[in-house]
Amino acid sequence: MAGMTPNTNAAGIENQSSQRAFKSQLKKIYSWYTGGFLFFLVGLAILEQFGLPRAWIGYIFLAATVLLYAGIGVMSRTSDASEYYVAGRRVPALFNGMATGADWMSAASFIGMAGTLYLQGFNGLAFIMGWTGGYCLVALFLAPYLRKFGQFTIPDFLGERYGGNLPRSIGIFAAVLCSFTYVVAQIYGVGLITTRLTGVQFELGVFLGLAGILVCSLLGGMKAVTWTQVAQYIILIVAYLMPVIWLSIKHTGFPVPQLAYGSVLQKVTALEDKFIKDPKELEVRGIFKKKADDAVASLKDPAKAFEDGKAALAKSIDDAKTASNSVAVTSGEKALAAYPKTVDDAKRGWEKDKGLTSRAGPPLRHAEAFPAKDEKARDISRKNFLALIFCLMVGTAALPHILMRYYTTPSVKEARTSVTWSLFFIFLLYFTAPALAVLVKYDIYSSLVGTGFDKLPQWVQSWTKVDPSLLSIRDINGDNIVQLAEIAIGGDIVVLATPEIGGLPYVVSGLVAAGGLAAALSTADGLLLTIANALSHDLYYKMINPNAATSTRIAVSKALLLVVALCAAWVASQKPADILFLVSAAFSLAAAGFFPALVLGIFWKRTTGIAASLGMIAGLATTFYYMAITQPWLRGLFGVKSPIADNLWWDINPISAGLFGVPLGFLVIILVSLVTPTPSKAIQELVEHVRYPNLQGDTLNTTAR
Amino acid sequence: MQLSQKHHEYWSKNLRITAVLLFIWFIATFVVGYYAREINAAVPNFFGWPLAFFMCAFGSLVIYVLIIWYYATYMGKLDREYGVDEGDE
Numbered sequence: 159m160a161g162m163t164p165n166t167n168a169a170g171i172e173n174q175s176s177q178r179a180f181k182s183q184l185k186k187i188y189s190w191y192t193g194g195f196l197f198f199l200v201g202l203a204i205l206e207q208f209g210l211p212r213a214w215i216g217y218i219f220l221a222a223t224v225l226l227y228a229g230i231g232v233m234s235r236t237s238d239a240s241e242y243y244v245a246g247r248r249v250p251a252l253f254n255g256m257a258t259g260a261d262w263m264s265a266a267s268f269i270g271m272a273g274t275l276y277l278q279g280f281n282g283l284a285f286i287m288g289w290t291g292g293y294c295l296v297a298l299f300l301a302p303y304l305r306k307f308g309q310f311t312i313p314d315f316l317g318e319r320y321g322g323n324l325p326r327s328i329g330i331f332a333a334v335l336c337s338f339t340y341v342v343a344q345i346y347g348v349g350l351i352t353t354r355l356t357g358v359q360f361e362l363g364v365f366l367g368l369a370g371i372l373v374c375s376l377l378g379g380m381k382a383v384t385w386t387q388v389a390q391y392i393i394l395i396v397a398y399l400m401p402v403i404w405l406s407i408k409h410t411g412f413p414v415p416q417l418a419y420g421s422v423l424q425k426v427t428a429l430e431d432k433f434i435k436d437p438k439e440l441e442v443r444g445i446f447k448k449k450a451d452d453a454v455a456s457l458k459d460p461a462k463a464f465e466d467g468k469a470a471l472a473k474s475i476d477d478a479k480t481a482s483n484s485v486a487v488t489s490g491e492k493a494l495a496a497y498p499k500t501v502d503d504a505k506r507g508w509e510k511d512k513g514l515t516s517r518a519g520p521p522l523r524h525a526e527a528f529p530a531k532d533e534k535a536r537d538i539s540r541k542n543f544l545a546l547i548f549c550l551m552v553g554t555a556a557l558p559h560i561l562m563r564y565y566t567t568p569s570v571k572e573a574r575t576s577v578t579w580s581l582f583f584i585f586l587l588y589f590t591a592p593a594l595a596v597l598v599k600y601d602i603y604s605s606l607v608g609t610g611f612d613k614l615p616q617w618v619q620s621w622t623k624v625d626p627s628l629l630s631i632r633d634i635n636g637d638n639i640v641q642l643a644e645i646a647i648g649g650d651i652v653v654l655a656t657p658e659i660g661g662l663p664y665v666v667s668g669l670v671a672a673g674g675l676a677a678a679l680s681t682a683d684g685l686l687l688t689i690a691n692a693l694s695h696d697l698y699y700k701m702i703n704p705n706a707a708t709s710t711r712i713a714v715s716k717a718l719l720l721v722v723a724l725c726a727a728w729v730a731s732q733k734p735a736d737i738l739f740l741v742s743a744a745f746s747l748a749a750a751g752f753f754p755a756l757v758l759g760i761f762w763k764r765t766t767g768i769a770a771s772l773g774m775i776a777g778l779a780t781t782f783y784y785m786a787i788t789q790p791w792l793r794g795l796f797g798v799k800s801p802i803a804d805n806l807w808w809d810i811n812p813i814s815a816g817l818f819g820v821p822l823g824f825l826v827i828i829l830v831s832l833v834t835p836t837p838s839k840a841i842q843e844l845v846e847h848v849r850y851p852n853l854q855g856d857t858l859n860t861t862a863r
Numbered sequence: 864m865q866l867s868q869k870h871h872e873y874w875s876k877n878l879r880i881t882a883v884l885l886f887i888w889f890i891a892t893f894v895v896g897y898y899a900r901e902i903n904a905a906v907p908n909f910f911g912w913p914l915a916f917f918m919c920a921f922g923s924l925v926i927y928v929l930i931i932w933y934y935a936t937y938m939g940k941l942d943r944e945y946g947v948d949e950g951d952e
């Protein structure tokens with residue numbers, strides 16, 4: 159078993175050679191797997207040419223991938239504690255990197271990110287930097303030390319290092335809180351994709367996906383999840399890269415989109431300049447502005463505006479009647495019939511029209527950093543950009559389901575290498591997303607804008623039918639030509655429709671959906687396991703029943719897994735409103751809850767248990783309090799009435815609440831530590847133990863089996 | 864147990880490399896982010912991209928990978944040099 163000193167005994171040598179054989183076997187298996195997967199794609203593509211219906215392709219993709227994941231789950235079933243919790247600590251760095259990549263990249267990364275970049279331009283790059291740069295913190299501050307510590311969960315570390323049940327309990331609470339909000343979003347994504355892929359109902363889709371998740375994690379715990387995640391990574395990266403490469407060849411003639419999209423970005427910028435001044439575009443934006451202004455005016459005195467509007471319509475009908483203009487009479491009566499029935503209905507309509515201001519502005523300049531109307535607004539935008547990066551980075555380095563993955567490598571050295579591989583595999587997707595956003599933008603700006611409404615491309619017609627919130631195009635100024643301002647686009651379509659925009663066969667669309675499904679399932683697997691382990695290992699075994707037998711512990715974990723999964727699926731099927739906010743909130747909460755206590759616990763021996771507990775509570779409470787007073791949905795929940803603008807600290811958005819929680823957490827831990835007694839000698843030795851990969855004469859062995 | 868002088872040296876070397884790499888990380892992230900407008904204005908065409916856009920979408924990410932890779936390599940060597948390694952792989 160890793161964690162001992164393998165070079166000093168015969169068992170160690172045997173261990174090494176078996177590990178080497180294991181690694182080469184893994185390489186062989188996954189090479190065959192990748193080959194088989196590509197073969198499967200080609201086969202489906204050929205069948206499509208011979209007339210296989212689209213619905214069938216969707217079913218085949220769904221069935222094949224979910225069965226594959228379930229199959230790996232069945233093959234990796236286990237009831238050994240170390241296998242169940244940390245995959246036997248023999249996952250080689252490369253494969254742990256792939257598994258972490260899949261664990262990390264959720265439905266939001268796969269489907270949402272390119273869309274965010276499309277809509278927000280430069281400002282969206284905060285997600286790209288934040289969700290990659292965080293791994294520097296993982297590598298430098300946490301992964302190697304946690305591996306040396308070698309227990310099963312993150313609350314484990316807090317419990318051992320800080321002693322007593324309080325730090326462990328706070329750890330459990332924080333782990334469950336941020337993982338649960340996150341897993342709900344994943345299951346929601348699973349439901350959405352299954353619905354798209356096969357046309358089944360959303361609720362059914364949620365539970366179908368859930369079955370796929372459960373077979374895997376229920377049977378084999380971390381072991382099954384790890385090997386499934388490797389398989390899922392391969393599917394998701396192939397699915398993401400293939401359409402982008404195609405689109406890149408179409409627009410630049412060069413098959414490496416990440417290197418080639420600079421020239422496309424210049425063309426996009428030139429088109430933006432044109433659209434900002436174009437008279438037809440100005441006309442459409444003027445119409446939106448007028449509608450919004452009218453709505454604002456009506457909302458000042460809704461009752462009067464309602465009556466006035468009705469009276470004006472009635473008067474126009476009377477006028478038409480006296481002039482015996484029957485056409486005007488019918489159209490007037492139609493308008494009167496469609497007029498809102500009550501003041502409240504009218505008010506709702508005006509509220510909606512008020513939102514049209516967002517479409518009345520000129521198009522965003524994609525490459526411009528912090529675009530805003532004046533210097534002050536630019537400054538606020540920049541502050542929030544940097545704050546968001548900070549929270550996402552620190553949050554990345556504090557999410558338990560990611561940190562847990564570094565317990566599974568055979569050694570400290572492999573844990574370090576494994577972070578490199580993790581970020582490399584994540585990087586492959588993250589540096590492609592900005593390219594994808596720019597390529598799709600260019601396609602829409604250059605070929606969709608300016609076409610006639612009777613000649614809309616096929617993909618536009620099919621997607622506007624699927625979901626108008628994803629794409630809707632209406633001829634606002636009646637010139638029968640598409641203006642940019644007439645296109646309303648939802649972010650998710652950027653990834654989902656790329657294959658069709660690029661004119662690829664339907665198999666690739668199915669592949670993209672399967673990739674999104676793989677991303678959502680793999681993340682959900684890791685998260686569910688984290689929650690179930692925090693409850694079964696930390697709460698049940700370490701705090702309630704320390705004498706529990708291994709088999710009982712694992713049975714409890716599996717039962718909890720089922721319960722948590724069903725709860726999450728139930729919440730997801732309610733379609734909670736602010737799902738995107740919940741995900742981002744998880745980062746700020748994890749950052750404020752875990753990061754200061756974990757880092758100081760390793761780097762500062764003087765850190766005391768009570769200080770760590772207080773620091774974690776202070777960090778979590780501040781972060782949550784700031785969200786509760788500034789985020790519309792939470793304000794509604796807690797009945798906060800004071801205006802948002804008064805509650806903002808330093809103009810920071812609620813999504814970046816961790817900006818206040820993290821420093822406060824550090825401050826509280828340091829100050830309280832200085833006034834409480836130095837930790838015991840045993841604790842100090844534990845800190846020394848985790849700092850050195852192998853300490854001669856060290857009698858401590860914290861590795862859990 | 865008592866840590867030797869060598870152990871302390873190892874740990875301070877570890878802290879030093881951690882600090883250096885963290886400083887590079889900070890520059891690549893927050894300094895680039897803070898001066899994004901100025902950098903874009905100064906170098907509006909870096910192989911097609913405005914430079915700050917290129918950094919945030921590509922350059923800084925490469926730096927992150929290199930930081931982690933360098934740390935892993937450096938520490939692997941340091942482990943062996945100070946006899947705290949876990950033996951041959």
